[in-house]
Amino acid sequence: MEKYVLITGASSGLGKATALALAEEGYKVFAGVRKQQDKELLESLQKNITAIFLDVTSDESVNCAFETVFGITKNLFALINNAGIAVGGPVEFLPVDILKKQFDINVFGAIRVAQKFLPLLNQENSRIINISSMASYGIFPFVSPYCASKRTLDMFFNSLLIENKNKNLKIISIKPGVVSTPIWNKSVDACEQTFEHVSQDCRDKYEKELLFLAENARKNTQKGLKPEDIANLIKKVLEKKNPKLSYNIGKDSYFARIMSFLPQHMSNFIVKTGLKTRIKANVKS
Ligand SMILES: NC(=O)c1ccc[n+]([C@@H]2O[C@H](COP(=O)([O-])OP(=O)(O)OC[C@H]3O[C@@H](n4cnc5c(N)ncnc54)[C@H](OP(=O)(O)O)[C@@H]3O)[C@@H](O)[C@H]2O)c1
DSSP: OOOEEEESSOSSHHHHHHHHHHHHTTOEEEEEESSHHHHHHHHHHOTTEEEEEOOTTOHHHHHHHHHHHHHHOSOOSEEEEOOOOOOOSOGGGOOHHHHHHHHIIIIIIHHHHHHHHGGGOOSTTOEEEEEOOGGGGOOOTTOHHHHHHHHHHHHHHHHHHHHOSOTTOEEEEEEEOOBOSTHHHHHHHHHHHHHHSSOHHHHHHHHHHHHHHHHHHHHHHHHSBOHHHHHHHHHHHHHOSSOOSEEEESHHHHHHHHHHHSOHHHHHHHHHHHHHHHHHHHHHO
């Protein structure tokens, strides 16, 4: 029997690597994209991929995507909620509209897609995999919108898991550490754009931190795990009869998890001191 999988945000990074890896493995993959050129490229790379237009923030787009999928199959083996952006900046100056955008994509988008496609996730062992993040542990200053979105995502879907009457449905959270994908540059570019419009006060107050974090984030496009590492983990999670509720991948993700066991004042102290030391070292070098 064919196994159909839907992945949101499959135009680049983890989503693209996962779409290709699963299609290679024989899954029939619906790959969510927003641009014609991404659709053409993905479909030319693997015959098992059907790229569909899917903007997770739009009811209309999700409904259209559903109609396309429903025209092909009445059963989905898995939904992979992957589409995401990362918003950064100091809480004191972050415009609320930008915070809303963060939640619109990473949280409400995933819920919108899950609500629509749940009736198709009706196979024994069907599953939703959420691409959460080590950020879900919430210990990273200056990317609090992203952290909050990932924590909220995990909370909503844990409730869904408990509430849902389909005992066979599995919901799994994958929490990668840093992965080398375009998300980092996009995030820094967006942050710089946002803070062009805020007062000089803000820029002066947080200049050192923002410069250091931007530099660090741009380095992440080179020094993280490979998207294929996450794709391989997803492949394994899809094969497991009884997957765990949550998976960490990357040393930094395990570290974040351990930090989350500490009393808050202690983890705050470690994070604050660590950041200060690294900024000082960065200024000297
Ligand atoms: N990279 C990391 O270090 C890391 C670590 C942990 C977790 N994650 C998570 O992994 C997921 C994928 O990120 P990535 O690192 O692979 O970044 P990426 O390469 O920037 O991919 C993000 C994907 O999300 C899509 N997207 C953005 N807004 C969308 C919307 N409104 N509707 C539908 N799709 C939308 C993008 O599509 P367009 O190309 O059309 O914009 C793109 O396909 C995210 O949820 C991210 O939080 C990443």
